[in-house]
Amino acid sequence: MDIDGENDQYENKENNYYWNKKYEPTKYEDLNFHGSINPFILKLSKSDEFNHLLFYGHKGGGKKARIKIFLQLYFEINDIKQISKIENKEVTINNGNKINVYFIKSTHHIEINMVEQEENVSFKTRDKDIITTFVKEEATIANEEGLKYIVTEKKYVHKIIVIHHADQLSHDAQYALRRIMEKCLNHCRFILVCEKLSNIIEPLQSRCFGIRIPLPQENDILIVLKNVAKKEEIILQENNKNDNNHIHHHILNENKIQKIIDHCDRNINHALLMLQCYMITGELILEQEWEEKLKQIINIILIHPQKIQSIIDLRPLLYDIICEYGIPSSEIFKKIIYLICPKLDQCMITIAINLATKYQHRSCSTNNKIVYHVETFFVFFMNLYSIYLKKSILLK
Numbered sequence: 001m002d003i004d005g006e007n008d009q010y011e012n013k014e015n016n017y018y019w020n021k022k023y024e025p026t027k028y029e030d031l032n033f034h035g036s037i038n039p040f041i042l043k044l045s046k047s048d049e050f051n052h053l054l055f056y057g058h059k060g061g062g063k064k065a066r067i068k069i070f071l072q073l074y075f076e077i078n079d080i081k082q083i084s085k086i087e088n089k090e091v092t093i094n095n096g097n098k099i100n101v102y103f104i105k106s107t108h109h110i111e112i113n114m115v116e117q118e119e120n121v122s123f124k125t126r127d128k129d130i131i132t133t134f135v136k137e138e139a140t141i142a143n144e145e146g147l148k149y150i151v152t153e154k155k156y157v158h159k160i161i162v163i164h165h166a167d168q169l170s171h172d173a174q175y176a177l178r179r180i181m182e183k184c185l186n187h188c189r190f191i192l193v194c195e196k197l198s199n200i201i202e203p204l205q206s207r208c209f210g211i212r213i214p215l216p217q218e219n220d221i222l223i224v225l226k227n228v229a230k231k232e233e234i235i236l237q238e239n240n241k242n243d244n245n246h247i248h249h250h251i252l253n254e255n256k257i258q259k260i261i262d263h264c265d266r267n268i269n270h271a272l273l274m275l276q277c278y279m280i281t282g283e284l285i286l287e288q289e290w291e292e293k294l295k296q297i298i299n300i301i302l303i304h305p306q307k308i309q310s311i312i313d314l315r316p317l318l319y320d321i322i323c324e325y326g327i328p329s330s331e332i333f334k335k336i337i338y339l340i341c342p343k344l345d346q347c348m349i350t351i352a353i354n355l356a357t358k359y360q361h362r363s364c365s366t367n368n369k370i371v372y373h374v375e376t377f378f379v380f381f382m383n384l385y386s387i388y389l390k391k392s393i394l395l396k
Contacts (some may be wrong), residue, residue: 019276020269023228025065026079027072032227033220034062034213039067041211044071048156052181052190054166054208056197060267061213063193067162075108075157083107093129101134108157110138113164128173128194135161135177137185165192168364173240174201181207199364215266224268225257225275234279256284263287290325291335293317298339306386314378322371325330329363329370333377348388 025031030047031038044050055063084106092098104111112135114127138161163169169177178201181190192208194200216224229236235251256278263286264271278284299315304310321327333356341349355377365371 018273019143019228023036023224023231025069025195027369028069031066032224033216034254037066037211037213038168039069042073045070050189050209051210052185052192054192054194054197054200054205055208055213055216056167056194056200056210057213058215058267059195060269061215062268063213065163066213067191067193071109071162071192074160077108080106080108080396082113091105091130091133093126093133098125099130101130109160109162109250111162111164115165115168127169128176131169131173131176131180135163136180137186139180158187158190159265160189160256162191162193164193165195166192167196167199171201174204178204178207216268218245218266219267221261221264221268221271222257224269225260228272228275232279252279259284259286290321291328292323294332294335295339297378298336301382301385302340302343305382305389310382311375311379315375318371318375318378321375322369329360332374333357333360336377348385351384352381355384 028038028042055067057063063340068080070342072078077083084104086102087105088100088102090098091101103113103114112130114130139159141159163177166174177190181204190208192200192204197205197210226236229252236257237251237253252275257275260271260274260278274285294317297317300310300314321332337353337356340352344352359377363370
């Protein structure tokens with residue numbers, strides 16, 4: 001197959017979806033990994049009485065897929081996406097201002113992702129207002145509608161409200177949510193989804209049944225990639241075979257699969273997107289553009305830590321990472337430590353980790369822009385690193 005894509009399968013509209021969405025599990029039998037968790041979710045879906053749920057774990061582990069399957073099993077429907085639609089509602093908050101809340105709604109449930117609300121909604125200042133108005137109203141409506149009875153399973157089902165990125169809620173919003181969960185326990189159930197369990201307050205954790213969804217193992221990712229390759233009619237080639245350096249979109253070397261597994265951070269979504277990108281372009285992209293720019297910043301501050309010009313040079317790169325690519329502060333600081341620690345000795349590694357922890361916490365707990373905290377981290381680190389280098393020279 002030619003690189004220009006003439007007469008290939010990717011021109012087919014059906015195959016224009018991202019593979020992580022196209023091959024997302026649609027029924028219980030499609031769940032490929034977490035064999036110890038899936039049967040529990042199946043058993044939980046057949047119960048007419050269960051507590052509020054808290055799904056937690058790193059992104060790319062399969063939390064959303066398992067929640068979707070749970071909802072389909074619980075409400076006895078084939079595909080919840082077919083009966084769901086995106087809506088927005090104008091909500092009047094306490095001070096009289098009005099904001100639009102975007103959410104996914106079906107006749108059975110509601111999903112809200114407050115991180116993805118419109119830009120003029122300041123997340124850390126308005127999340128409590130959205131909880132105390134919109135979420136409370138939806139939970140109250142559930143009380144008025146009462147329980148629904150499913151004849152086939154002979155059980156009552158509750159209305160379910162799913163809140164994604166619950167760990168990003170402010171403490172005030174979480175306390176407000178706790179009160180709503182207590183009042184609406186008889187007719188409504190909440191499913192909270194988060195990455196960091198430590199960001200959820202203890203009173204909220206105690207009212208939920210926690211289900212940890214870990215990242216898949218490398219063998220699990222390998223099985224998923226091979227299944228997708230088979231469905232896409234991709235030929236898996238052995239490592240010892242040579243293709244004469246000619247790129248074929250339908251041929252995939254096992255060595256390439258292993259590289260994808262090694263660089264996807266056990267994130268199944270990243271692995272599928274990397275595979276799709278390689279099959280379309282013929283190039284295996286192991287790093288994203290923002291990671292390349294972050295590497296440039298690291299090189300700048302390590303080579304010339306004492307120069308003011310270094311700060312001026314890193315600023316546009318940093319703005320691109322945060323504003324253009326929309327990378328959250330947690331990912332940025334995590335990647336900074338991953339890139340910078342191998343180039344430092346033990347003393348500076350400790351300093352870098354302490355600074356990164358300090359400013360990541362500040363970026364998550366204040367209303368200031370992320371760029372302020374990341375840039376301040378670089379300035380303080382450059383100052384301490386330049387002092388360290390001067391002392392090292394004097395000792396020598």
